[in-house]
Each structure stands twice: as C-alpha cells, then as structure tokens.
Amino acid sequence: MLLVFEQLLNGLQLGVTLFLLSAGLTLIFGIMQVINLAHGSFYMIGAYVAATVTASTGSFLLGLAVALPVTALIGMLVEMSILRRLYQKEHVDQVLATFGLIMFFNELTRIIWGRQPLFMDVPVWLSGSVELIPGIPYPSYRLAVIGVGLLVALFLYLLFAYTRVGMQIRAGAGNREMAAALGINIKRLYTLVFGLGTLLAGLAGVMAGPILAVEAGMGESILILTFVVIVIGGIGSVRGAFVGALLVGMVDTLGRAFLPLLFRFLFSSATADGAAASIASMLIYLLMALILIWRPRGLLPTHS
Amino acid sequence: MKKIFSALLCIAIIMPASAWSLDPVKIGMVTTLSTKAGYLGEEVRDGFRLAIAQEGGKLGGIPVELMVEDDGADPGRARQIADRFMRRDKVKIMTGIIFSNVAIAVVPRVVSSDVIYISPNAGPSLLAGKGCDPNYFNVAYQNDNLDEVVGQYVNEAGFNNVYLLAPNYPAGKDHIAGFKRYYQGQIAGEVYTKLDQSDYAAEIATLRAGNPDALFFFLPGGMGINFLKQYDQSGLNRTIPAFGPAFSFDERLLQAVGSAALGVKNGSQWSHDLDNPANRQFVAAFRETYGRTPTLYAGQGYDAARLIASALKSVNGDVEQLTPLRTALRAADFESVRGDFKFSTNQHPIQNLYIREVVQDDAGNFTNKTLKAVFTEHSNAYVGECTMGD
Structure with missing residues (x-):
C-alpha cells in the first residue's frame, strides 16, 4: 500500500514535468499553428545554461534566474528570425525546418560545451528527503518539482482567465484574422507566446537538470512523450495538456511499477519480466490510441 | 581546347590523390562522434591518434593515414561508410565501431571482403562465437567480461540476494547473462527498462520494496547518469550497494554524476592507475595532449593503434598479404596499457x-581506484563456439 502511494507521487512528478513541456508546445501549436519539433532543444538549453551558471556560482537559484530569460530570449529570436517565415507554409515545411533546428542546437551545444555531459546537482537545501508517510523517505527535490509544476499550472490558469494578455492569446487562438482586425498586434503576440512556451520548456530543463543527465540531445527523448500528452489532452488546450500530462505520468509510472507484478500471477517469471517490460513501454501509446478512438480531438479540445 | 583543358583539370585533381595514396597505409575508423554517445568515439579516436602522434605520423615505423567518419550510432550509415572506405579508399585495415548492433551489421561484411577489422570497443557474443572470423580481432573485451568480473566479485563480497536492472534490448540481456554466469546467489528481481529512459523513480521504489542486499545494473551513458543521481537522491545507495560494469563509471561520466557514484564498485579491464610502464606513459601523455584523464575507451583506442603498429612493423607495411598480417596481429607483440595481453583462439583478449x-x-575530481584483480588471464565464454579455418 505504501508502495502504491509512493508510485503515485512518482507518477505525479513525471506528469508535472511533462506538463511544463507540453503547456508550451500546445500553446505554440494551438495559437500559432506551428509544429515545433525544436521544443525539446529549449528544454536542453535551459538545462545547459542552468548547469553552467550553477557550476560557476554555486547557486541553483541564480542558475534558474539566468536560464529562464536566456531560454525565452533565444526562443523569441528563433521565432522572429525563422519561424515567422513558416506560418503560411505547410506542416511538412515546419517539421523539416524545426527538425533542422534540433540538429543545429545539438551541434551548437557540442561546440560550446563539448561532448561530455554536464554535472548539475540538487541544491543543498533540497538534497534531503522527507518522510511523508513513515518508512518511505521521498526526495525533497522531487516534491519541489511537483510544487513548481502545480504553481505554473495555477499561474497559467490565472494568466488566461483573468489578464488582458491572456484574453488576447485566447482571441488569437480562436480567430486570428478577427483578433487582428480588433487591433491586437498578432506579430508581437506570437513572439510573446513563443517566448512563454520556450520559457516553460527552459524551466522544465532546469528542474530536470539535477535529476537527469545534462547532455546534447536530451530534449528528444522527452519530446515524444510531450507530443503524446498534447494529443491526448487536445491540441492547443493548456487544460488538456495538464490532464494529459498527469494521465501519461501516472499510466507510465504505474505501468512500469506494477505490470511486472501483475504478469507474474499469469505467466512464468521469465516470460512475465520480458512481456511486462515491453508492454509497459507501449502503455502510453495504447492509452493514446484508445483515447483517440473515444475522443478523436483529445480529452479537452479547444473550441475553434 | 575546352576538352583538353577539362581533361588536364581532371588529371590535376586525380594525380595528387593517387600519388599520395601510394605512400601511407590507410586505416579507416568508423566510430560514433555524434548523438549522446559521441564522447565514446571521441575517446577511441583520441587514444588512437595519440599513438600515431607519438610516432610522428607513423605506426610501427610505417607512415599511416587515419580516416575518421561518424556513424551516428546508426548501423545503416556505418555500412555506407565502411563500403566507401573499402571501395573508394581501398582501405585494408578498419577499426572504431562503438556499438554492438553496429558491429554486427558491419563487421561480417568487412571481414568477408578481405579487410582486417580491429574492434576497439564492441564485443558482441555473435562475433566471438559462431560468427568469429580470421580477419576479426577484438582488442577491447568480449562484452560479457566486465559483467562476469562483477558477478564473481559480488560472490566474494558475500552478497547473495541481488537485484538486476538493465535496458530492454539485446545488449542489456547479454550483460545480465554475463553477470549471472559467475554470480551464484539468489536473484531478488530482474527488471528491464525502456531504452533511453530518463526517470527511474518507479524502478527505484519497486527495488526498495524488493529488499535486496545489493544491486547490479547495466545502464550505459546518460541512462547511467540519470539512474545514479536518482538512486543517490533516494538514499538507497547507503543501504543497498550498487555494482556494475565500467560503462556507467568512466572518467568523463563520473564528472557528470558527481558524488552520487562515490563508493560504487565496478568491473573493468583497465584503469588509469594500473601500474605498468606502458600505462604510466600513456596516461601522462594523454593528459598532456588532451587535458583530461583517459577513459577505458581511450585506452582501447590506444591499444588498437599499438596492436596495428606491431603488425605493420612485422610485415614492413605490406597490408596486401593478409596471411602474414593476420599472423603478426595474432602474436599481439605490443606493450598493452593493460600489462599482459594475448589473444584467445577466437581472437579476443x-x-x-x-x-x-x-x-x-585530492584535487576533488571523481575517479576510479583499482581495488583488486578478480580474474587473471581471463578469456571468454565463446571460445568453444568459434571454429575458424585460416
């Protein structure tokens, strides 16, 4: 029973990390209609900048404070210089161009930082563990990740529901031409949205830095999961991304944790281990397929 | 006039190339320089280049030309590069492949084209057993070796309920099999994870519930960094010691893992602190040239070059006659950075x-310290399966 609770926390933590990435991706896709494969690159940039600053100053918070604006800035520059030319193009062109960006950024990090993965540690004040329930220590840093993710979700909710910018973004997503006709500067809005999306990706990268290897190409392994999340949640919907991320995090974690146990009741142990490992890694894709059959536009599609 | 001019131009382009190629012995290196694993190929290449640089562009007194191409860890691309090396460049000696799946795709093709292949890293069981070939030499290890030594050590250290963890792909299962070959205790659990998985929280919680007395894991590269950090953060490394082959503990990875790997015991065929003259010289020269401590991969690259040097010297640079070249390679008459070194009948160390x-x-760097030799003059489990006529 304790194990189930712990695994639920693990699922929540993975879900929240995925949310940080998918919120930005779904915003960009929903509002700008651009498939941005390079989203994972901004995650990587966030992690690299934070790791570098943390290593030279010794302060994780400073690393965070530098990495976020840097990532957002690079994101906005990429939007202004490259993506802006792609809005009117086919999705294939966008996919090709942003795939090129992935290779560009991966190679750039190799040129700047070398091939060796960087080191980034948990800040000292978060390095312990907390016993939420007696007997099961849970790393404080993972709790902090959950906290940050939930705060971001709250912030995005407030931003969209109650602020002028949020309203403009929603208007831009709903009907681009009408919003422009009403005097909203769509160009600037797009740059802002892209900056916000990449900022969130950078934040996810910074938060992942102490848990994961900071290395060139780290964005691609998580990008696929992120796409699964936004497809499940409904493309363009931040609320959908939230629900989808938690669902994917939970299903993935619980599947990896409990499928082997379940299978061991049914088959001999050798078959069970192999089969469970294979099915656990397919589980989220099965989930996606089932949800798409049930609700072809995702769980919480946008209105447009 | 125009025709003559273009003909002259063609000759001008071709001439220097063919004039050059008469001279040095060409060595083709297909290795992995991009992707996350790119640093592995970089190490092999740098070790190899160091040996050439120490002789001033020669190996065994014979001028050589090293051609390096990046396979991106992709078997298809590696095959194309190998084909180009063989057809266009008429390369007779090849080396460099990092990954076993790439080696399985490329090596049989290369050796059947009468080209010598010297593996500086990948040592899949197939190429050691049924698929062995007189033209194939592995100067690094057979893949299972580094797991076998850990299995034996875990017995000796008195652990008898070990939990096993590896990625769900052929090499993962091979490494677990290598461990089990010498480990005699019980198995508390055997878990295969997704390849390239980044979050191991679920596995770590299940592991804790399984209550083993030790953990054996094979998670190369970034997976190893992820796992070790998370294992450390869970606090389990203080109660359940972790063991594994050297692939998660090379000197460059350790800098990215930091204190999370402290105290972990790992199996290797080499370490930078092995005390023999060839190794002391190599480590010092490598540090001076590249400004970092060499990893085992660099040691393997260096040994591959030194092995080739010994053979080139013995045949006086004649790589067209394969039989004497093979005989010279088989003799392994070079000072390995590992000390004593010879080939088994299936041409593995x-x-x-x-x-x-x-x-x-003392300087605060994380590094490996050799504890003991668990096996001496250890061969591999596939010698019996290999039958090759020469």
Missing part, C-alpha cells in the same frame, strides 16, 4: 579483469 571503486581524489 586474454587479460586480467579488475574491480574498481569510485573515489574522490
């Missing part, structure tokens, strides 16, 4: 295998 511990040195 017979060597000592060590257990090392991750420590922090």
Whole structure:
C-alpha cells in the first residue's frame, strides 16, 4: 500500500514535468499553428545554461534566474528570425525546418560545451528527503518539482482567465484574422507566446537538470512523450495538456511499477519480466490510441 | 581546347590523390562522434591518434593515414561508410565501431571482403562465437567480461540476494547473462527498462520494496547518469550497494554524476592507475595532449593503434598479404596499457579483469581506484563456439 502511494507521487512528478513541456508546445501549436519539433532543444538549453551558471556560482537559484530569460530570449529570436517565415507554409515545411533546428542546437551545444555531459546537482537545501508517510523517505527535490509544476499550472490558469494578455492569446487562438482586425498586434503576440512556451520548456530543463543527465540531445527523448500528452489532452488546450500530462505520468509510472507484478500471477517469471517490460513501454501509446478512438480531438479540445 | 583543358583539370585533381595514396597505409575508423554517445568515439579516436602522434605520423615505423567518419550510432550509415572506405579508399585495415548492433551489421561484411577489422570497443557474443572470423580481432573485451568480473566479485563480497536492472534490448540481456554466469546467489528481481529512459523513480521504489542486499545494473551513458543521481537522491545507495560494469563509471561520466557514484564498485579491464610502464606513459601523455584523464575507451583506442603498429612493423607495411598480417596481429607483440595481453583462439583478449571503486581524489575530481584483480588471464565464454579455418 505504501508502495502504491509512493508510485503515485512518482507518477505525479513525471506528469508535472511533462506538463511544463507540453503547456508550451500546445500553446505554440494551438495559437500559432506551428509544429515545433525544436521544443525539446529549449528544454536542453535551459538545462545547459542552468548547469553552467550553477557550476560557476554555486547557486541553483541564480542558475534558474539566468536560464529562464536566456531560454525565452533565444526562443523569441528563433521565432522572429525563422519561424515567422513558416506560418503560411505547410506542416511538412515546419517539421523539416524545426527538425533542422534540433540538429543545429545539438551541434551548437557540442561546440560550446563539448561532448561530455554536464554535472548539475540538487541544491543543498533540497538534497534531503522527507518522510511523508513513515518508512518511505521521498526526495525533497522531487516534491519541489511537483510544487513548481502545480504553481505554473495555477499561474497559467490565472494568466488566461483573468489578464488582458491572456484574453488576447485566447482571441488569437480562436480567430486570428478577427483578433487582428480588433487591433491586437498578432506579430508581437506570437513572439510573446513563443517566448512563454520556450520559457516553460527552459524551466522544465532546469528542474530536470539535477535529476537527469545534462547532455546534447536530451530534449528528444522527452519530446515524444510531450507530443503524446498534447494529443491526448487536445491540441492547443493548456487544460488538456495538464490532464494529459498527469494521465501519461501516472499510466507510465504505474505501468512500469506494477505490470511486472501483475504478469507474474499469469505467466512464468521469465516470460512475465520480458512481456511486462515491453508492454509497459507501449502503455502510453495504447492509452493514446484508445483515447483517440473515444475522443478523436483529445480529452479537452479547444473550441475553434 | 575546352576538352583538353577539362581533361588536364581532371588529371590535376586525380594525380595528387593517387600519388599520395601510394605512400601511407590507410586505416579507416568508423566510430560514433555524434548523438549522446559521441564522447565514446571521441575517446577511441583520441587514444588512437595519440599513438600515431607519438610516432610522428607513423605506426610501427610505417607512415599511416587515419580516416575518421561518424556513424551516428546508426548501423545503416556505418555500412555506407565502411563500403566507401573499402571501395573508394581501398582501405585494408578498419577499426572504431562503438556499438554492438553496429558491429554486427558491419563487421561480417568487412571481414568477408578481405579487410582486417580491429574492434576497439564492441564485443558482441555473435562475433566471438559462431560468427568469429580470421580477419576479426577484438582488442577491447568480449562484452560479457566486465559483467562476469562483477558477478564473481559480488560472490566474494558475500552478497547473495541481488537485484538486476538493465535496458530492454539485446545488449542489456547479454550483460545480465554475463553477470549471472559467475554470480551464484539468489536473484531478488530482474527488471528491464525502456531504452533511453530518463526517470527511474518507479524502478527505484519497486527495488526498495524488493529488499535486496545489493544491486547490479547495466545502464550505459546518460541512462547511467540519470539512474545514479536518482538512486543517490533516494538514499538507497547507503543501504543497498550498487555494482556494475565500467560503462556507467568512466572518467568523463563520473564528472557528470558527481558524488552520487562515490563508493560504487565496478568491473573493468583497465584503469588509469594500473601500474605498468606502458600505462604510466600513456596516461601522462594523454593528459598532456588532451587535458583530461583517459577513459577505458581511450585506452582501447590506444591499444588498437599499438596492436596495428606491431603488425605493420612485422610485415614492413605490406597490408596486401593478409596471411602474414593476420599472423603478426595474432602474436599481439605490443606493450598493452593493460600489462599482459594475448589473444584467445577466437581472437579476443586474454587479460586480467579488475574491480574498481569510485573515489574522490585530492584535487576533488571523481575517479576510479583499482581495488583488486578478480580474474587473471581471463578469456571468454565463446571460445568453444568459434571454429575458424585460416
């Protein structure tokens, strides 16, 4: 029973990390209609900048404070210089161009930082563990990740529901031409949205830095999961991304944790281990397929 | 006039190339320089280049030309590069492949085209057993070796309920099989994870519930960094010691893992602190040239070059006659950075295998310290399966 609770926390933590990435991706896709494969690159940039600053100053918070604006800035520059030319193009062109960006950024990090993965540690004040329930220590840093993710979700909710910018973004997503006709500067809005999306990706990268290897190409392994999340949640919907991320995090974690146990009741142990490992890694894709059959536009599609 | 001009131009382009190619012996290196694993190929290449540089552009007194191409860890691309090396460049000696799946795709093709292949890293069981070939030499290890030594050591250290963890792909299962070959205790659990998985929280919680007395894991590269950090953060490394082959504990990875790997014991065929003259010289020269401590991969690249040097010297640079070249390679008449070194009948190393511990040195760097040689003159499990006529 304790194990189930712990695994639920693990699922929540993975879900929240995925949310940080998918919120930005779904915003960009929903509002700008651009498939941005390079989203994972901004995650990587966030992690690299934070790791570098943390290593030279010794302060994780400073690393965070530098990495976020840097990532957002690079994101906005990429939007202004490259993506802006792609809005009117086919999705294939966008996919090709942003795939090129992935290779560009991966190679750039190799040129700047070398091939060796960087080191980034948990800040000292978060390095312990907390016993939420007696007997099961849970790393404080993972709790902090959950906290940050939930705060971001709250912030995005407030931003969209109650602020002028949020309203403009929603208007831009709903009907681009009408919003422009009403005097909203769509160009600037797009740059802002892209900056916000990449900022969130950078934040996810910074938060992942102490848990994961900071290395060139780290964005691609998580990008696929992120796409699964936004497809499940409904493309363009931040609320959908939230629900989808938690669902994917939970299903993935619980599947990896409990499928082997379940299978061991049914088959001999050798078959069970192999089969469970294979099915656990397919589980989220099965989930996606089932949800798409049930609700072809995702769980919480946008209105447009 | 125009025709003559273009003909002259063609000759001008071709001439220097063919004039050059008469001279040095060409060595083709297909290795992995991009992707996350790119640093592995970089190490092999740098070790190899160091040996050439130490002789001033020669190996065994014979001028050589090293051609390096990046396969991106992609078997298809590696095959194309190998084909180009063989057809266009008429390369007779090839080396460099990092990954076993790439080696399985490329090596049989290369050796059947009468080209010598010297593996500086990948040592899949197939190429050691049924698929062995007189033209195939492995100067690094057979893949299972580094797991076998850990299995034996875990017995000796008195652990008898070990939990096993590896990625769900052929090499993962091979490494677990290598461990089990010498480990005699019980198995508390055997878990295969997704390849390239980044979050191991679920596996770590299940592991804790399984209550083993030790953990054996094979998670190369970034997966190893992820796992070790998360294992450390869970606090389990203080109660359930972790063991594994050297692939998660090379000197460059350790800098990215930091203190999370401290105290972990790992199996290797080499370490930078092995005390023999060839190794002392190599480590010092490598540090001076590249400004970092060499990893085992660099040691393998260096040994591959030194092995080729010994053979080139013996045949006086004649790589067209394969039989004498093979005989010279088989003799392994070179000073390995591992000390004693010779080939088994399936042309894989017979060597000592060590257990090392991750420590922090006086300068604060994380590094490996050799504890003991668990096996001396250890061969591999596939010698019997290999039948090759020469």
